[in-house]
Amino acid sequence: MMKKVFSLMIAFLLITSSLLSTASIVEAAPKKQNSAIMGVSALTPQQMADYVKKKNPRDVRLAKTSVEDLAKLFVIIGAKEGVRGDVAFAQALKETGYFRYGGDVLPKQHNYSGIGTTGNGVKGHFFRSPQQGVTAQIQHLKAYASNDALNTKQVDPRFHLVKRGSAKTWPSLHQKWxxxxxxxxxxxxxxxxxxxxKTPKRVAKAKR
Known part of the structure; x- marks a missing residue:
């Protein structure tokens, strides 16, 4: 009887050890990066703004808006169209050199993603406001990533030129955008x- 109990205890310990080992492997495994264009923003506008100020503390050249307010627009408008606005903001950082500009596009164009630019001095499209510029970018991304209708009034001048649903992930925009x-x-x-x-989250101070 004692031998049977002892054998059962050993078996239980072996099974438990195996389960714990498997759990540690699952926890240690890196999460696969979400490369989809459509989805929900995970970052806060304050995180996004703080990151820009870290990368470009003295030469932000935005027109008629602040980094904080622009980040909010990306999150809000992205949510309206089902596009990941925080990643679209990262696209704007790549296109503008963290809002330093210096290429063909000028800050006053409110064109944060080079829509309509082809190089060699071609400046691309001008938008009336930061909100319109962000909306055009989000709509253009949705044109590539989805076949769904727009939820906001179309302002993207090149929306009709895109093959709908032809690039559902960010890497698949290469040689297209x-x-x-x-x-x-x-x-x-x-x-x-x-x-x-990786920028720490913090609560934005209320304006007085």
Whole structure:
């Protein structure tokens, strides 16, 4: 009888040890990065703004808006169309050099993603306001990533030129949104997003 009890205890310990070992492997396994364009923002506007100020503390050249307010627009408008607004913001950082600009597009264009630019001095589209510029970018992303109708009034001037649903992930935008010769356009956007996601969360101070 004692031998039987002892054998059962050993078996129980072995099973428990095996389960704990498996659990530790699952917990240690890195989470696969979400590369989808459509989805919900995970970062707060304050996180996004803090990241920009860390990367570019003295040369933000935005027109008629602050980094904080622009980040809010990306999250809010992204949510309206089902696009990940925080990753779209990372796209804007890549396109503008963290809002330093210096390329063909000017800050006053409110064109945060190079819509309509082809290089060689071609400035692309001008938008009336930061809100319109963000909306156009979000709508253009939705054109690539989804076949669903827009939930906001169309302001993207190139929406009709996109093959709907032809690029559902950020890496698949390469050679579609941007024709950069090296690397992968979307993968580089995701790298910026990953770095930005490490910015500590904090509560924004209320304006007085």
């Amino acid at each position: 941007a024709m950069q010769p090296k690397g992968n356009y979307g993968t580089e956007i995701l790298s910026i997003y990953q770095e930005m996601s």
